[in-house]
Amino acid sequence: MTGIETFGEDVDFIQKASLKMHLSNDAVLRLRAQIASLEGTLADLKTQLQDAEAYYNQITSAKADANGHSQTQPISSYPVPSVNYNEKTFESLVEQLKLPQEDKWGRSWELTSEEHKRYGRQLIIPEIGLTGQLRLKNASVLIVGVGGLGCPAATYLAGAGVGKIGLIDGDTVELSNLHRQLLHTEKWLGLGKVDSAVENLMARNPEIKYITHYYYLDQKLAVETMRKYDLILDCTDRPSTRYLVSDAAVLAGKPMVTASALRTDGQLMVLNNPPKGHDHPGGFCYRCVFPKSPPAETVLSCGEGGILGPVVGVMGVLMAMEALKILSPLPQENEYQYPTEASNDTVPPSLLLYSAYSNPPFRSIKLRGKRKGCPSCSDTATITEESLGSASLDYDAFCASRSPAAPISANRISAKEYSEIRKATGSPHILVDVREKVQFDICHLKGSMNLPYSEISRNPEASIDKLDDTITSDPNIADGVSLYLICRYGNDSQLAANKFKDLSRSRPDAKYDLMGDISGGLRAWRQSVDPNFPEY
């Protein structure tokens, strides 16, 4: 919820170069990257044009020779293909579908000849057809978060011809994103994810109107921003934004697709569908399924918990499919499309679980729908546009998503201080690395032993026994040896130190002397002692 840029207004991608730029080195780098890329595209187009002109002139002169005429004038542009469908038939079809050829906003309800080709493979699917394609062309989607979920979702929606796609993200591209965030590439490292995504999407489908929002979703702007779109995709990465997107979508009266992924698990739901309105109670929302946020200390980000690319990828792709189903619903009575069962039934509320290593990997949970007394979507809802706008509703507090302040342990030492202890002769000690084994196996400080915090917290007595055994079995280690703790960032080592301290009362006989933990963990070690220590 930080880093809100002042570009409150939507900025068309085409106009943005002249309208706004960060007056920083980022802008310079981004523009350079974009210019380099566009120059490459321009050079390609020029070559293609030359080839095409040469080919066309060759054909026309050959034709002229054959006819004995002297039509050798070269052309300077592509020939316009003749329209070969029956105008009358098409008009009557449009009439039958009860679609205006141009609506009050001046949007066209026709496809161009290029669009017939571009979308041909999905146009001939009965579930889409001409009606569906026209609906997509005139639809708009807001994608909140352009990461592991947003990238595949945006790619398929742009490919499918959704007329307007808005992208919100205040983040920049990092090397650790590239294994799963398919729209971002190395040349965009350090630059904005939204710009990176738009450039890539433009290369796929330049016919789409891309709207860029260079900030993290802010609760003051959320409802107003969502009103400009038909559908919201929640591709965010933390509990607080999941509740915010859901609440704001309910208030804005927009259906929403939410998905998430961590490690090898994914979840997908379609929420507020149909949207809550004056004449309809609306579908269930995120709070109906998960009324309570998990405790902050148990919530892991992809950086902490890890994520497999295909797991988050499959969830993003599924989001795109749910979006297509919402934006171009199956028509009920349409002679051009066969009716299917699904079109007549309302979709029962469900939660799709993907668990990559389970058997079966997919499970569809039947949900109960709206929760009685839901603060967001029920008749007695207490969450209002005002409470969002005035920030009286505190999402960070609701999710307690600020890092909980770990109780202060008596002894913390810096990485630098610990490196002095390692160097000094005659200072034997034990260093316990409390990261999970899989992380310890990637890299660790020489001589350290692994005792994951998860084990320490689950079974502290056994952990103390394990340490004592290590000390007893090694003749080089004397009883009362100094003990230091380390982890990745310095959080778990502190929690472990506190745990050991608490236990010292019940285990005064322990064979070690807890000296403290290393502040900032292995990250601090890399920053202030050994720059070559791996960063992962």
Next chain:
Amino acid sequence: MSGKPPSEHFRLLYFASAASFTRKSSDTFPAPLPISDLFSVLEKKYSGITKAVLDSCAVTVNLEYVDVEEESGKEKAGVVIKEGDEVAIIPPVSSG
């Protein structure tokens, strides 16, 4: 993870942070068991799981959502887990 539980038992599946906490993908427990007793049975086996996982998770019986809090509030005739049922602990996943 799947497979038939032994007789007079039900299978409990752990997803996401529930699997991380228990370090398992599933357990079997004796049936029948009123769903209102499920959390205390789990807390006995995995100390701390109620606060860390169960308080904020969804629970399903045979792929159907069950509101444990609501069931626990009922005087009697709440949902009872039967022999052979598949029960699941589904914590919210919020990353992406």
